[in-house]
Amino acid sequence: QAEEPAKGLEPVELPRGGREIFPRHRVVAYYGAPQSEELGALGIGTPASAARRLERQAKPYARPDRPVLPALELIAVIANADAGQDGLYRTRQTGAVIGRYLRAARRAKALLLLDIQPGASDFFTEATRLERWLREPDVGLALDPEWRVGPGQVPGQVIGRVDSREVNAVTAWLAQLTEEHDLPEKLVVVHQFTDDMVDDTTLKAREGLQIVLNADGFGTHPVKKSKYDAFTRRAPGFEPGFKLFYEEDVGLMTPRQVLRLRPPPDFVVYE
Secondary structure: OOOOOOOOOOOOOOOOOOOOOOOOEEEEEEEEEOOEHHHHHOOOOHHHHHHHHHHHHHHHOEEEEEEEEEEEEEEEEOOOOOOOOOOOOOOEEOOHHHHHHHHHHHOOOEEEEEEEEEEEHHHHHHHHHHHHHHHOOOEEEEOOHHHHHOOOEEEOOEOEEEOOOHHHHHHHHHHHHHOOOOOOOEEEEEEEEEOEEEEEOOOOOOOOOOEEEOOOOOOOHHHHHHHHHHHHHHHOOEEEEEEEOOOOOOOOOOOOHHHHHOOOOOEEOOO
């Protein structure tokens, strides 16, 4: 009789099975933080109730050959208009808050995405501070360059941007962490809604990471569609993502309309 394999030696899988995110799954996410409902859908109600609403919202995106993998995109670093004691215009979530959302994600068999709005800090500093969470097999990362400001700038008064070198440094570090700990593929989402927000011509793909360039920004269907078309054409080596706004979009697109985009987005997030 063959021996049972030793427990713990099988490679860790993603919450709904397997070790590959795309094209096995389509990821549908809620974005936000508990500090304010205005920060997005994830912050409305308890983490568990948000996960239940997300499950309902995500259902129409599922296909027999492509199930949905839900994700809770928690703003783990929130940009502020107030400089704060360190002058960096950002607030970090406590470990207790992140832990609460991770537990809710696990109960829902969902990913947790830690979103960074770095203010006058930088993505590398803030991402490496989250290492204890990113070592987990079901935790990914999202970068929000709109809120990455330079010296003398205040988040919200200017639209931020990020240099590709900074993003490449973060993804190199995260890819190494993923390999070291033999983790399943990690999701990295880079939000953008202006052409120069991310210098995506020199972004590097990474083994072990699925990098999504997410078309952000609210507006009418034609405006959102043309922005999505432009971004997907410019960065063909990365997965396409699409963001929807319950409050600000002019006529919320239905899942069917979203899936008619070409190519259909691999990642869909609701704020």
